[in-house]
Amino acid sequence: GQQVMQIPQYQHVQEGEDFTTYCNSSTTLSNIQWYKQRPGGHPVFLIQLVKSGEVKKQKRLTFQFGEAKKNSSLHITATQTTDVGTYFCGRSRNAGNNRKLIWGLGTSLAVNP
Amino acid sequence: NAGVTQTPKFRILKIGQSMTLQCTQDMNHNYMYWYRQDPGMGLKLIYYSVGAGITDKGEVPNGYNVSRSTTEDFPLRLELAAPSQTSVYFCASDGRGYNSPLHFGNGTRLTVT
Numbered sequence: 001g002q003q004v005m006q007i008p009q010y011q012h013v014q015e016g017e018d019f020t021t022y023c024n025s026s027t028t029l030s031n032i033q034w035y036k037q038r039p040g041g042h043p044v045f046l047i048q049l050v051k052s053g054e055v056k057k058q059k060r061l062t063f064q065f066g067e068a069k070k071n072s073s074l075h076i077t078a079t080q081t082t083d084v085g086t087y088f089c090g091r092s093r094n095a096g097n098n099r100k101l102i103w104g105l106g107t108s109l110a111v112n113p
Numbered sequence: 114n115a116g117v118t119q120t121p122k123f124r125i126l127k128i129g130q131s132m133t134l135q136c137t138q139d140m141n142h143n144y145m146y147w148y149r150q151d152p153g154m155g156l157k158l159i160y161y162s163v164g165a166g167i168t169d170k171g172e173v174p175n176g177y178n179v180s181r182s183t184t185e186d187f188p189l190r191l192e193l194a195a196p197s198q199t200s201v202y203f204c205a206s207d208g209r210g211y212n213s214p215l216h217f218g219n220g221t222r223l224t225v226t
Contacts, residue, residue, distance in 0.1 A: 105155040
């Protein structure tokens, strides 16, 4: 019930192709955070979505939050080798003083030059 | 401003040995977390802390202990290392309120043989 499912698990693209990863939940999400982890690195925060239907852009990256706030997507236009890494989504869960981020398993992106 | 600093970066332990993974942050964040990440997998929460003197278990606390005597430091203790604890450990913090993003350290790669 509290999990977030990410698909696909892996994606292999040619440089210049587009890429999309999806984050789905069976329950309504209060927010979605997206992180990128380069190979051998640590997760780095990319963006947070809070509002229903929200769309945010960062250069070639487009983040969307579904109207029902049960899913989110990250779309990369014209991938570059610098986009290689694993993209994680996570949702906050508050229970009293217990604040945790519930993570998806991530989508690993490989880009062929 | 160093952010979240973890030491050591790498460590090899023999089965049954003990060690402490150090984590310190200089952002005055109340919330701190320890995650482990197994190859090709997502992040699993070990322990977290909502402030000095307060800690709580995450998803996979067995075999670990933590303490939080100051706002800055959140060490993770492995008492009797087991091969199943071979993993990459990340410390993270956040502190500006609900929905605030996580700041991660660079990670500690631990091998138990």
